[in-house]
Amino acid sequence: MADMSIGQAAERSGCTVATVRHYEDEGLLKAIGRASNGRRVYGWPDIHRLRFVRRCRDLGFSIGDVRTLLGAADAPSPDCLAVRDMAVAHIDRLRLMRAEIDTLERSLLSLANTCNEACATGRSPACTIVEDLGATASG
Amino acid sequence: MADMSIGQAAERSGCTVATVRHYEDEGLLKAIGRASNGRRVYGWPDIHRLRFVRRCRDLGFSIGDVRTLLGAADAPSPDCLAVRDMAVAHIDRLRLMRAEIDTLERSLLSLANTCNEACATGRSPACTIVEDLGATASG
DNA sequence: GTGCATCCTCAGGTAACATGAGGATCAAGC
DNA sequence: GCTTGATCCTCATGTTACCTGAGGATGCAC
Numbered sequence: 001m002a003d004m005s006i007g008q009a010a011e012r013s014g015c016t017v018a019t020v021r022h023y024e025d026e027g028l029l030k031a032i033g034r035a036s037n038g039r040r041v042y043g044w045p046d047i048h049r050l051r052f053v054r055r056c057r058d059l060g061f062s063i064g065d066v067r068t069l070l071g072a073a074d075a076p077s078p079d080c081l082a083v084r085d086m087a088v089a090h091i092d093r094l095r096l097m098r099a100e101i102d103t104l105e106r107s108l109l110s111l112a113n114t115c116n117e118a119c120a121t122g123r124s125p126a127c128t129i130v131e132d133l134g135a136t137a138s139g
Numbered sequence: 140m141a142d143m144s145i146g147q148a149a150e151r152s153g154c155t156v157a158t159v160r161h162y163e164d165e166g167l168l169k170a171i172g173r174a175s176n177g178r179r180v181y182g183w184p185d186i187h188r189l190r191f192v193r194r195c196r197d198l199g200f201s202i203g204d205v206r207t208l209l210g211a212a213d214a215p216s217p218d219c220l221a222v223r224d225m226a227v228a229h230i231d232r233l234r235l236m237r238a239e240i241d242t243l244e245r246s247l248l249s250l251a252n253t254c255n256e257a258c259a260t261g262r263s264p265a266c267t268i269v270e271d272l273g274a275t276a277s278g
Numbered sequence: 279g280t281g282c283a284t285c286c287t288c289a290g291g292t293a294a295c296a297t298g299a300g301g302a303t304c305a306a307g308c
Numbered sequence: 309g310c311t312t313g314a315t316c317c318t319c320a321t322g323t324t325a326c327c328t329g330a331g332g333a334t335g336c337a338c
Contacts, residue, residue: 087247098244
């Protein structure tokens with residue numbers, strides 16, 4: 001069950017083959033073995049590491065973040081506090097993103113309503129949606 | 140007051156100089172005049188167009204979207220319904236993004252709590268945040 | 279006339295992979 | 309043994325929306 005191909009490693013870690021190679025290029029994996037024919041050989045520890053990276057990326061961490069997290073996880077006594085701090089910092093980033101999204105949604109809704117009211121049955125010269133899009137204000 | 144340099148155009152449209160040139164390269168601006176010394180010359184219509192593009196980008200539309208929007212706006216009788224449809228479609232995208240952010244935030248919060256509870260006073264071998272990050276589950 | 283700011287045109291970098299070229303190898307079926 | 313299709317390899321380029329820098333010309337103030 002050990003000694004998997006890159007295709008199997010990709011499937012079992014939830015990555016694409018290209019992504020697995022990319023993570024290796026980025027130095028996120030420990031030395032990957034090669035068979036005599038030159039093909040990469042993966043074991044379960046590699047699969048777990050790939051899943052870790054994949055999950056961190058899904059959580060929105062950058063490759064650089066993951067490098068740091070792996071460094072913390074690889075340490076003799078993992079620095080959980082550093083990991084928690086990165087998580088907390090990332091939560092703050094997510095909240096900012098959500099606030100921006102909320103603002104954008106309100107702007108777009110009022111924009112769309114401009115058209116809904118003026119053009120209930122079709123195009124109307126009274127619709128100002130195009131001009132509104134060009135307005136200077138920031139919403 | 141007309142005949143502005145690219146620097147002035149950038150300042151008045153809320154873009155950087157590089158971005159103004161980029162939008163021109165992307166074909167989002169109508170033909171920009173040149174002075175005898177080869178420098179670009181902008182008028183107010185160009186500034187308005189730049190603001191339009193900038194605002195659309197801030198609203199999250201891609202350059203391709205903006206191209207479509209400009210096409211609609213440039214038409215003899217602007218197709219406001221097409222513009223509204225793009226706005227509505229974009230609102231849907233924003234809502235999906237927000238849902239993902241909410242999920243990520245919950246994951247990260249429970250992750251951080253793992254550490255908060257186990258390591259109130261410092262690192263603790265009881266903290267599972269590092270292993271939790273590597274967990275397979277997606278929720 | 280001496281600087282410094284601004285402008286010009288390429289060219290290459292950024293993030294995180296995806297895609298494709300061109301070629302080798304493997305496993306299955308006949 | 310041979311063909312066929314899937315998988316693998318490396319290397320190069322594409323994607324998005326710009327940013328940064330090289331190398332050089334110009335404009336404006338003192």
